[in-house]
Amino acid sequence: MVLAVLLHANGEWSHGYELVRLADVKSGTLYPLLIRLEAQGYLEAQWQQPAEGGRPPRHAYRLTASGTLLARANPPAHAQNAAMRVPKVTV
């Protein structure tokens, strides 16, 4: 589901808490996966400064080209349904 959500973001950056909610996984499941995906070159990560003052910077993620191929090659069960209800993630 995480890959499906990242794929559906269509190249836009996503944040951890958004991924947890949209993919319906726990953060303890999400971060080991993100770490692995980044280590294997499927994911880009970058720090983003907050738009408003007083907020912390945030780590944002998006699929690389190879990650996009991986996500397309491995659709989760009910991926289509899930993608239908996932709103566009825009940062």
Added chain:
Amino acid sequence: MSGGLRRGMADLACRALQAALPPSLQSWGAAIRCETADITDDTEALLYALDSFYGLMPRALAWHLLRPFASLVGDGAPFNGDSIMIKLYDATIRRPRATGAACAIAAVTLGLVHMAAAGAPARYLAINACALILGLAILALPGRTMPGGRRLTGAAIVAMAGALLATALLGVSVDGAARWVRLGGFSIQPSLLLLPVMLVAFAQCRGTVATWGMSAAAVAMAIQPDRAMAGMLVAGLAALAIMRSERFVVTALGVSIAGFAATMARSDTLMAVPYVDGIFYSSFEVHALTGAAVVGGAMLLLVPAIVGWYRDPSNRATYAAFFAAWLAAILAAAVGNYPTPIVGYGSSAIIGYALSLLALPTLAQAPAEAASQAHGDADTIPPDRHLHVSLA
């Protein structure tokens, strides 16, 4: 709990995690901390932090343990999918049976250490080691699930109760206690072999036939008489009755309490057998470390039930029965001249423990699904393949 406290706990968990992560992953720790801080709801923030802690801390600890071998396994081994240690960790923690197999191996080993240090005959050590191998072989058998149907399970419970009654009536008697049968030159205690598996099976498949079987087992314990095993039956059924107060369970519990009362009314004059009974005390006379090994080994027997309780909420009644049964056996060994399971000399308890593991549910379903998502998304390898030697 106040919002400030929740926020503080969340930040503390994030800081602890960040401190534990290897240098190459420090940015991920910071990412979790910042993301947690950005969540407006205090409870959500705390849950987010704790979940992250739960998911990454075992890997961070594994990384610290593997540091001396970093040149062999790679610096970030615990954080990529190829780490053997993490694969084993993931696979065992999701499978109470596999956890139990690991605990049995550790407990028997600790018991062997004690017996070797205490000067037990080499034959004793060999028998326990062989019993462990046999137990693991039973767990690894193909088609290793217990009979699934209620009728089959009920019939199996009745058959095992029949074996216990036969032992009480026809078994080897020592000082008025008929608890053993001779098999191939070995003295076997059928109640230690069969009662735990009967309890775990009954917890999952309760019915009229199974209740008759459990009641017959209680009668057998009263006839033998065997306070320890009668106590195990009461403890297991009481735990089950707390979780599932159905008439079948309550009936079996009532009969087992009566059976236990009967064993208490009868005299029990059996002397302690070296390396079998009373070793919670004698092991400390050998050395404090051997004592700690024996106590620690005995406690390990309860771990599968604890893991199952947390990982598989839908089967908590079964894990409660398993926990209570083995805790009763341990306590009985601590207070009377009864066999100390697994860590003491005796193959019956080792094989009985393996059989009771065999009756446990195969997989903690809910967390496995979540973990499956995590692994499956990345490399599409089902978690079931993690343990090449599949025990559950």
